[in-house]
Amino acid sequence: MKDVASAAGVALKTVSRVVNDEPGVHPDTAERVRAAIERLGYSRNESARVLRSGRTATIGLVIEDVADPFYSGLSRAVEDVAIEHGCLLMSGSSGEQPGRERELVLAFCTRRVDGLIVVPAGDDHAYLQPELETGTPVVFADRPPGPGLDVDTVLAANADGAAIAVRHLLGHGHRRIAFLGDQPTIYTAAERLRGYREALGPLFDERLVAMRGAAPGPVREELARLAALDDPPTALFTGNGRLTVTVLRALPGRQGHDGPYEAGRWRLPGGRPVALVGFDDFELADLLAPGVTVVAQDPAGMGRAAAELLFRRLGGDTGPSGRLELPVRLVPRGSGELPGPYAARA
Amino acid sequence: MKDVASAAGVALKTVSRVVNDEPGVHPDTAERVRAAIERLGYSRNESARVLRSGRTATIGLVIEDVADPFYSGLSRAVEDVAIEHGCLLMSGSSGEQPGRERELVLAFCTRRVDGLIVVPAGDDHAYLQPELETGTPVVFADRPPGPGLDVDTVLAANADGAAIAVRHLLGHGHRRIAFLGDQPTIYTAAERLRGYREALGPLFDERLVAMRGAAPGPVREELARLAALDDPPTALFTGNGRLTVTVLRALPGRQGHDGPYEAGRWRLPGGRPVALVGFDDFELADLLAPGVTVVAQDPAGMGRAAAELLFRRLGGDTGPSGRLELPVRLVPRGSGELPGPYAARA
DNA sequence: TACCCTCTTGACAACGTTGTCCACCCGGCC
DNA sequence: GGCCGGGTGGACAACGTTGTCAAGAGGGTA
Secondary structure, X not given: OHHHHHHHOOOHHHHHHHHOOOOOOOHHHHHHHHHHHHXXXXXXXXXXXXXXHOOOOEEEEEEOOOOOHHHHHHHXXXXXXXXXXXXXXXXXXXXXXXXXXXXXXXXXXXOOOOEEEEOOOOOOOHHHHHHHHOOOXXXXXXXXXXXXXXXXXXXXXXXXXXXXXXXXXXXXXXXXXXXXXXXXXXXXXXXXXXXHHHXXXXXXXXXXXXXXXXXXXXXXXXXXXXXXXXXXXXXXXXXXXXXXXXXXXXXXXXXXXXXOOOOOOOEOOOOOEOEEEEEOOOOOOOOOXXXXXXXXXXXXXXHHHHHHHHHHHHOOOOOOOOEEEEXXXXXXXXXXXXXXXXXXXX | OHHHHHHHOOOHHHHHHHHOOOOOOOHHHHHHHHHHHHHHOOOOOHHHHHHHHOOOOEEEEEEXXXXXXXXXXXXXXXXXXXXXXXXXXXXEEOOOOHHHHHHHHHHHHHOOOOEEEEOOOOOOOHHHHHHHHXXXXXXXXXXXXXXXXXOEEEEEOHHHHHHHHHHHHHHOOOOOEEEEOOOOOOHHHHHHHHHHHHHHHHHOOHHHEEOOOOOHHHHHHHHHHHHOOOOOOOEEEEOOHHHHHHHHHHOOOOOOOOOOOOXXXXXXXXXXXXXXXXXXXXXXXXXXXXXXXXXXXXXXXXXXXXXXHHXXXXXXXXXXXXXXXXXXXXXOOEOOOOOOOOOOOO
């Protein structure tokens, strides 16, 4: 900027004024300055600007994993809203590790992001308190903050969605409905379990619950265990998108791999047909045979809602913090409509 | 930092030394300073640090769309390498618009990222020249830079991969092999077309080429056109992951939707069975019926390679810029092994 | 005791920008 | 002619950090 000033034969401050479109500069002078800027290929040093003004025009986003379609959809929506507000996005994946979540958040804070959107991995967020006190707005998405932290939060209707899935299966004549979910320490998994349990009421049977995560090994083991029960499930409810896919891979009745079974329905190990409803939609769910019935969340909607809340705060809204619960939607595609033993005759 | 200094009863510089683990501070003093830092909840202002040192410990990534699994996989790999080097990632989606690509790159530059990885949308990158001259290293990924720009580049073996796919289909007795690709203005699409054409040699027929992008409408139209030819294709080669999925959705012979056709093979509109090989792997390709044979790229490998090149430059490597071509891999799953009319008898 | 050396600490300038305040020029008015 | 006010431009400090350099303390040696 100094160079531009001397090249244009004006003072430093005049260049600053031109760059910031401030009033009080003669058009001719401004033109001379702009020419010098062009000639020297000058670009303002944002760090110095931040140092003075405190605004980075950058927001931070912490998610579990960009490579998970749920979070990449959310990411994209946040980015779009950020761009609308002239902001850029820094993002990081915590990989479900509380330590990494914390490191990312603090790294964003030292870089003085204007605001933060966090999908928490841990449940202790005391480390965020000082940042909140310095006035950095934070919005939690998908999972609520740990105790004692008072921030805006955007959640999906987890328990509701699970109940919808279970009632759908009950309505098709199923009474033995298994739940395969993520570790119950994860908020969304616990909530979905709660919805599942409440919707089942007295039909709830602990032996039909398997919450050992989405790794193929444990999923296979749990499916084998469920299939070997005296009174095995006639329907499965899977607790998230990754789990649904892992389960589908582990079921023997799938197309082109099924050996003795005819195509067109999913089966437990051993061969009994089984109905299936998954939480979370996923691409190609409609192309499988049969199509996979899901309770769909809207990741982009969640990202947009969180980002809009954040920018409302950045715009100066100091009202009490709120909690938003986004609705979910049942998408019937065939796998959840397989009639169970108690189905009403047509 | 000033507050910390006075709280600990030392000079500013001493605090700076402690914060940066510089030698020459008495352990007792350092302990006192650390206590004060803890007590005041101090965190270094990275902007000021950048202003002095010039390093932001941040790199920028411009891709087409984070929500596309190819790019989100690439993103994640870049992020992992960045974290290993103590860097954070800023990323943005250009949405295939050259103007947006440019804006993102320049926005990253004014924020003084240490380096950039770019999947270009446009083919004029003259605007990058000044940044290169100021010493910001740039790596192009997936597509090469426009003319005149001398930077490291990581590409997939696009033409090779297409040729592999075509030879695979030829080997199974197909002679009429159609190509459905993205707009030929996109580098990867053009390269794949080239590989397809070269592998077909005299069998190449312009009428079997459809390059109108991945939108469902045009894809459906092109499939209808191909099916109506006098000499219709017996095999399809699709030019990228999104296209493969769009084509699968548009084919009538799919499971649970097919009416008169038996399951287990893909069919053209009208009912003729058709073999299919796609460029790019995608999740669940193995669960479809039949499984979709693909030529798989490695998005994470590409991200890692690009990031490692970038950090080599940041580490001071000033050698001539290079071009890396990553191999691709044929994954047979059934759809590409359907025998064509010229298949050798068993 | 004088000297030198090392270890620790501090004062100060500088990074590039913006906010504050002041100086100047010009025309019009009393 | 003196004064005022608006329009323009510039000098300077400040943001929070780090690099440079020098000063002081303490110990060993001549």
